[in-house]
Amino acid sequence: MDSAVALGTFLQHLINGLTLGAIYGLIAIGYTMVYGIIRMINFAHGEIYMIGAFVGVTGFTLLSAAGVGSVALGLLAVLVVSILFTAAYGWTVERVAYRPLRGAPKLAPLISAIGMSILLQNYVMLTQGARPKPLQPVLVGGLTLWRGENFDLSISYIQLFIMLLTLVLMLGFTQLIQRTPLGRAQRACEQDRTMAALLGINVDRTISLTFVMGASLAAVAGVLVTMYYGVIDFFIGFLAGMKAFTAAVLGGIGSLPGAMLGGVLIGLIEAFFTGYVSGAYKDVAAFSVLILVLVLRPTGLLGRPDIEKV
Amino acid sequence: MTMLELKGVRTNYGPIEALRGVDVTVQAGEIVTLIGANGAGKSTLLMTICGNPRPNAGMVLFEGRAINDLPPHETARLGIAQVPEGRRIFPRMTVFENLQLGATLSDPAHFDADAAYCFDLFPILKQRRDQRAGTLSGGEQQMLAIARALMSRPRLLLLDEPSLGLAPLIIRRIFDVIADLNRTRGMTILLVEQNAYHALKLAHRAYVLQQGLVVMQGGGKDLLANPEVRAAYLEGGAH
Secondary structure (H helix, E strand, C coil): CCHHHHHHHHHHHHHHHHHHHHHHHHHHHHHHHHHHHHCCCCCCHHHHHHHHHHHHHHHHHHHHHHCCCCHHHHHHHHHHHHHHHHHHHHHHHHHHHHHHHCCCCCHHHHHHHHHHHHHHHHHHHHHHCCCCEECCCCCCCEEEEEECCCCEEEEEHHHHHHHHHHHHHHHHHHHHHHHCHHHHHHHHHHHCHHHHHHCCCCHHHHHHHHHHHHHHHHHHHHHHHHHHHCEECCCHHHHHHHHHHHHHHHHCCCCHHHHHHHHHHHHHHHHHHHHHCCCCCHHHHHHHHHHHHHHHCCCCCCCCCCCCCC | CEEEEEEEEEEEECCEEEEEEEEEEEECCCEEEEECCCCCCHHHHHHHHHCCCCCCEEEEEECCEECCCCCHHHHHHCCEEEECCCCCCCCCCEHHHHHHHHCCCCCHHHHHHHHHHHHHHCHHHHHCCCCEHHHCCHHHHHHHHHHHHHCCCCCEEEEECCCCCCCHHHHHHHHHHHHHHHHHHCCEEEEEECCHHHHHHHCCEEEEEECCEEEEEEEHHHHHHCHHHHHHHHCCCCC
């Protein structure tokens, strides 16, 4: 294999990895933000993403049945509807399963989250069926970046779209957290909930909004993944959720840039492992990272040690 | 006019009943101080006024309205601000962001004027404007905590041991500011202190809290001259 092909292959894995990483990053933000504000891993978050994907498939199918021709318009409509639905689920899950357990021992909401996850999976399986749902390609075609004798380096429009949209969302989101009153209130609740309340911040509402924001990003990830793979089922939330959780831990749970970085790294690890070692064991690679991080650097790459107040 | 009135308030601090039937009133425009030893229930009293924790029994009235069932973010809306025990500034945010959070409930139109007022009061905060609050010294953090409370233009300011652990010069500055807020802005202040000397000198009226009960009350100067108070809280203590 000559060096040009080797480089081309490497770049192709890079593109695939970044695409996947963008999606993991979007989901990981939901884990990290919720952990930041209530110190709890929301294990039902993967299911929220799965619901986002289902709303996406339904939306695209309805639109094509209605004969909507414009891809851009259809995409926008589906994204908005999916965000609205999924955000409502995120809000409800918090309200029903976690808020009543505020102040309970840490194990209680964790178990409640796992219960919620099982509930949502089975609810979707019962209402939508257990068989995989296919979707006609929404965005077809791509760019060939480099043409070799027996190898083309290409990036599809959908990959480009995923990366760009994720980039825009993450930049916007960072601004939201850093600059707006809502973002400030969230950071205040993260650091000292009692004090935040004394200043007039409605802590419960801020926590609810955190769930809504995490769910909205998960909805986008769900729609994007549907378009990317073209098929989903009620179980996709489990694996994707675990990977995104790994990403959040790798980046440093509680850290927003960490979640983004962790997502991209997990995507890249998976893509390169698939390309150079074995596709069958890519999940093993991702979860080995989780174990290694937990053993060697539990605070993750960008996390800070959690100092318990006394 | 009575601004704040506590009637027979009983509150738990964890499993312990920290307030065992306390009556305290604060008139508008007054500085009232609450002195007492560690564990007398002073901080619990301030937190009860803010609604966290809620009292088990008794009434908390703010301008004649019962507020014992309001959560903290609602009592804040009424114009009650607290500088809590241990300052509780947000350490991983800048000084300026801490002030912005203090202004959560205020009209954005007078934010700039209020921030300028705080920087005027504590010029060091202006120098540290974009520094993380956690990197400030203890005295600076206390100033920030007071400034943050002022950003909401409170009608009743609750101060929990603002002098704790600070150098004498800074303590003097902080007590000057408290006196000034009362005199020039007419702000009503409820001050909790272990530093009884400074607090009693400053206050119009004072209460002595012991094991969750008010055991003595009177004018600040009167209590300062009271032999029992002197023996328990002043002689041998830090002035």
